[in-house]
Amino acid sequence: MISSFLHPLTLGISLNFSLEPLWHDTGIPLALMGMFIVFFALIFISMFISRLPHIMAVLDKYLPQAEQLLNPPKPREGEISDEVIAVIAAAVSEALGKPHRIIHTRELTSRDMAWPQQGRWQIQTSHIPQK
Amino acid sequence: MISSFLHPLTLGISLNFSLEPLWHDTGIPLALMGMFIVFFALIFISMFISRLPHIMAVLDKYLPQAEQLLNPPKPREGEISDEVIAVIAAAVSEALGKPHRIIHTRELTSRDMAWPQQGRWQIQTSHIPQK
């Protein structure tokens, strides 16, 4: 019973060390090729990144409005939007006893913005349909 | 190499236009049947909807309490509940320097209402067990 309990620990470790596999195609040549491709790819990315400001300058000339579109003044998630501030103000005045009822408000986190609601939002900001 | 690069673009478009398949069972008869069923189903739904107020009147007679049950005065998601208002009021007074500690509060969004907590809530509102 004890021998069966100990069974899987009878690990006979026999190290076979050999340099021979290194000379195969799947040895040092593969390792060199791997390092080469990794460096090549990341050097390319690095070069692309250093060029990015120039590419941006070109893009800004031809598509100037886009950057503005991408950075709308709407509050980022986590910031407190004007709407929330209004709600809090209302809540506070309510808490202070003024009889003014909050009808309906929503937290505008992205999680809450179900698709139809996104639709509702976009309708005010989106492109005018072409005639 | 260039021909292989261009390979998938050698699209020989040969339009074979024929009216013959229209006369098969899977042609115009199927299309008519499809439009017919679509209209039939949506007309039924439309009729059902126009009848709904009458159905409701009947239901309200026999199950009058249900509608009330379904529209409890508890705040809808997104609205600010009294509890939250109380919390904000407390937070504000705290922020204004009064040393009054908020022990524990919860946002009662449905996401937070894990099952055991729903249990806790239901115990106060739910049916009395039959003897």
Place this chain on the structure above:
Amino acid sequence: MISSFLHPLTLGISLNFSLEPLWHDTGIPLALMGMFIVFFALIFISMFISRLPHIMAVLDKYLPQAEQLLNPPKPREGEISDEVIAVIAAAVSEALGKPHRIIHTRELTSRDMAWPQQGRWQIQTSHIPQK
């Protein structure tokens, strides 16, 4: 057509009651064994639980700092953190007309704490790396 409509309801219930299967190994012996194991396991758990305070006393002697580590004074989820209170105060003063802009704040719920942010938090509280 009506008979086909009624088809699956022609349920001929013929009760065959026999005590014979109870005496098989998969009868009463299995039931007894089942109750026995269930009780055995839960008695063990019950005994372990009654021992827990003693085990804790031993652990506290050898690992005294851990309990403190596990109960940091940070606010529990659902409670209102100081940060939120600060935000609300700012929001309120904003709502009251003072022109002071909230730059950026975050709700520190666990849902929001994406891994990189956890990283940012841990860097201030975590172990000093060994030399």
Place this chain on the structure above:
Amino acid sequence: MEFVEYLSSKAAQLYQTTAFPGMHVGNVAMIVIGLLFVYLAIAKHYEPLLLIPIGFGIVVGNIPVVEGMSLGVYDEGSVLRYLYFGVEKGVYPPLIFLGIGAMTDFSTMLSNPKLVLLGAAAQVGVFLTFLGALCLGFTPQEAGAVGIIGGADGPTAIFLSSKLAPSLLGAIAIAAYSYMALVPVIQPPIMYLLTSREERLIKMKRPRHVSRRERIIFPIAAFLICTLLAPGALVLIGMLFFGNLLKECTVTERLANTARTVFIDIVTILLGFCVGCSTSADHFLQPTSILIFVLGAVSFAVATGGGILFAKFMNLFLHEPINPLLGAAGVSAVPDSARVVHVIGLNEDPQNHLLMHAMAPNVAGVIGSAIAAGVLWSQLAM
């Protein structure tokens, strides 16, 4: 004239494409049952998170479909079959246990070790029903799956059925959830019958404070105890305590939160809907289904009684007696049976708050029936 004939032949053909030709009275009956489930969930708040998906699923599963289309849970290659896979192979129940573990607070149990035994006593319902099912001609495998209804735990019942008696899965699942929903109706008469007013008035001591470290150690230790004794419960018990460790260990709060919210929600939607869909009349309306419902009711009653009587038995030896109503919470049906105990306690004495105490046998009952399922599976697996 020919045109009229043509039209009427077309109308007949059209009729054949609808669901009406395949509609049997059994389907109608099942649809009514499904709607009843939905009604009870909405109007009576009976386990709505399960009865709404199951109820609507029953309606969906009983719309007869055109021959040769692959639509239902039993049709190879259909969408519902792929979703049903998690029911059929028992994958969904352990995932639900993960979420339950991540939302369960074992601390009342940790401060009330004696009450754990009530969760064991209630399993008598499982094994007596098992014996009853054997006598009624079920095979031992089927009898085991039927008996587990008395465990009052939907996921456990589905898991064991999928392993021992797949053909009965629908009926067993529906029976289990029906009675779990009906706990507030089934249990009170038994509780009044088996206890005296004096017993119902017994007050329990305030539970002691349980430290964070105890709550971390508990799921690991309890997991080892349970699965060393009943390795067949490995998956259910493992997921339950894994979820609880995620919750209690303080450093994986985001994982625990996902497990107890959206993950369990998604699995619940799919599980409930698919179980409902699997009850098409021709599979469900069998004599055995009726027997299963009868046995399930017996099982619940016996389990309730077992818990209460065992509490009274324990009181013979204890200095501080247990309120025997707590025994009824030993059938799991979390948190309904604990709630019933609480309400009946309040009925007798508006100051006697039993809810927290009742949670202890309640969660012990979850563990107990998972162990019972493990034993039945390991002894009856073929």
Place this chain on the structure above:
Amino acid sequence: MEFVEYLSSKAAQLYQTTAFPGMHVGNVAMIVIGLLFVYLAIAKHYEPLLLIPIGFGIVVGNIPVVEGMSLGVYDEGSVLRYLYFGVEKGVYPPLIFLGIGAMTDFSTMLSNPKLVLLGAAAQVGVFLTFLGALCLGFTPQEAGAVGIIGGADGPTAIFLSSKLAPSLLGAIAIAAYSYMALVPVIQPPIMYLLTSREERLIKMKRPRHVSRRERIIFPIAAFLICTLLAPGALVLIGMLFFGNLLKECTVTERLANTARTVFIDIVTILLGFCVGCSTSADHFLQPTSILIFVLGAVSFAVATGGGILFAKFMNLFLHEPINPLLGAAGVSAVPDSARVVHVIGLNEDPQNHLLMHAMAPNVAGVIGSAIAAGVLWSQLAM
């Protein structure tokens, strides 16, 4: 010298491991198309939740891979193949419908029963395109899948294609989503063409209040009506109204919330990305793909016209006329086509808010095309 030869042979070998040897002009063209989708989504806000995953997926799916590696959606055992499984077997679309149901508010439709018919009329686009595709040499199965593009419903189109014409799935899905994104470009000219200024100025009455109970009963009743008449629509319609019941019944809010947020998000990510990945040039750049795009555009135009003309036809009989612009919202494309109606209404009269009214034919159009898909599937399934 030998070393130079060695190096150049190594360089050649290295080149073979890159994607360049397998890169055809078709792949480049598709990558450009994918980037165009991404650009339109970001810069023009055209259906970004779908065009970003699809667009990036197109780029991914057109990186040529080394022979013998299992990488793409068509390679047995690859990761993308496992994810694509939900597209190929039609599992993702019903799950998306579950989420859509859980976020759709049918109350405008409940207060405007007449507008429901506009959602039926728009399906003429489906069936006329079906006939057109037949004439152009598509098999009936393929023609059905192509026709459903006119339903203007991505999930429905993917679902039906996966059942009737799997080989065309990529082209049909891309066509459907492209035109759905282009709704604000395609529809307005047709709307101006088919309506007079007087018609566009028609104001609709404020919708009546719809009670909670009506909103609970509706999904159940509508489900029964639709699937009894067209059982082939069972899965799509079932999931749609199941999701809506979860939303409306008030007792399963947490399930509805999960279905309409993270669950639909996860499925949308996987569906869009996999559909994109399935458009590798050798599968996608076929003559049929071009035909499908042409037929898709026709389909959208006919559907829009059908809805508008039917509204004008209804006005012949109605005391309170319908604004015929609302007919254009009968193609589903929720909520884009409703928005287009609203914007054009406002163009004529800044006080004429048609959005709420347009939602009624809009959601009716979803139901209508799901039924159309069910009929086509049940009649053409082999």
Place this chain on the structure above:
Amino acid sequence: MEFVEYLSSKAAQLYQTTAFPGMHVGNVAMIVIGLLFVYLAIAKHYEPLLLIPIGFGIVVGNIPVVEGMSLGVYDEGSVLRYLYFGVEKGVYPPLIFLGIGAMTDFSTMLSNPKLVLLGAAAQVGVFLTFLGALCLGFTPQEAGAVGIIGGADGPTAIFLSSKLAPSLLGAIAIAAYSYMALVPVIQPPIMYLLTSREERLIKMKRPRHVSRRERIIFPIAAFLICTLLAPGALVLIGMLFFGNLLKECTVTERLANTARTVFIDIVTILLGFCVGCSTSADHFLQPTSILIFVLGAVSFAVATGGGILFAKFMNLFLHEPINPLLGAAGVSAVPDSARVVHVIGLNEDPQNHLLMHAMAPNVAGVIGSAIAAGVLWSQLAM
């Protein structure tokens, strides 16, 4: 007397149904290791989101089960096997990369293009370990999978193992995560050894502002560069940059949010737990596992050294020298190794905040090891 015999035979039979007869010392050892993982995660905050699931999984996976029951990850038809499918086929790692992409901010990298190369240099650990494993008798496929431990990226290691050496997956995954958790222990001595105090005091310039548009273009361009050169990295790199595009493009915020919260949470729970469960003693306690752990440690050390030394090499050519500590962040282990760099920088000079700069080689290291995995897979796939 007979009764005593009967009882003892029954007790023996009962004992056979427990886990004790199958319990070997190896299982006990593995359970202790699992508990150690859980302890380290809780008490030392070492990668708790991974070590808790893996640790508890190890405990679960080493409960011996009754013969003939289908319970473990290697048993056909068991629940754990279905969950393990995502590990075995490499489906979970790309989904985790999707979430990582959706939470990674590449902007520090965009403002520090030179630092990208440090992420390449650290991959020397991968390839030297690969060679070492070859010498120790591993097959090339196995050696590749072992080498990738030096990439310090759990999902990448699991992905490559699942493709090249499924039988070693458990050991490789455990080794990778162990060392990732131990980064704060392994790296500092090497960092102090290879750098002088003057080097550690080097301050980096404040990174420039990166515009939104750059952050949108980057994931697309980087994806094309990486996968055109190493198409084998398609799935990992594709998902990483797809997730990042969802995050940066501003119009799919809800998808990105789901990908980086609940979606990655669910996959992390399943992946960690299943990897843990796969380490049952008889599969895991092999001589090769010990070798893999030794090689993994070497791999981490070499990768750390490689990054640091390459930074010093770059400084020979640069006007504005790089702080060579940043080289250590080139092993990914996001964000632990960046944190270690930061803490050691602060140790020397409390004003020297390196965290933001260290994130650049850190995320470059993720890309680098994914490319390395792609190359190894494409060259060694059979």
